Amino acid sequence: MQYESWIDRQIREATERGEFDNLPSAGKPLNLDPDEDWWIKAKLAHEDLGALLPGPLMLRREVERIQDTLADVERESVAREVLDDLNARIREYYLRPGPGPQIIVRLVDVEAELDAWRRRH
Structure with missing residues (x-):
């Protein structure tokens, strides 16, 4: 006769009741990141916590996603204001500049972005 711990019994009984059936990630491989800060990266991605980025990195992200930002804008004058x-x-x-290394952030080409915005609208 083997000893079954309280935890093991809880798991066995839950399994017998089917509480682990049809879980959202069942059958999918684990996404194991060898980096010791894997949990921070996962939390940032899951919660979309980009707002926690330092100022220049947030600006870079805004530059990368500028067309997404402009997608809901209806008037060209407002789009120009956003870009400016x-x-x-x-x-x-x-x-x-703040403390630490200088991070390069490119200026947005207002006319090129407005042309892309016009093509989408």
Whole structure:
């Protein structure tokens, strides 16, 4: 006769009741990251916590996703304001760099982005 711990018994009984059947990730491989900070990366991705990024990295993300930002904009004048505001914040970053290494953030080409916006609308 083998000893069954309280935890083992709970797991066995839950399995018998079918509580582990049809779980969302059942049968899928585990996404194991060898990095010791895997849980931080997973939490940031799962919760979309990009707002926790330092200022220049947030600006870079905004530049990368500018067309997504402009997708809901109906008027060209508003789209231009959004682009000009982003460029103003990028210029402000260069005027007042924070501690640590300088991160390069490119300015948005307003006319090129407006052309892309016009093609989508």
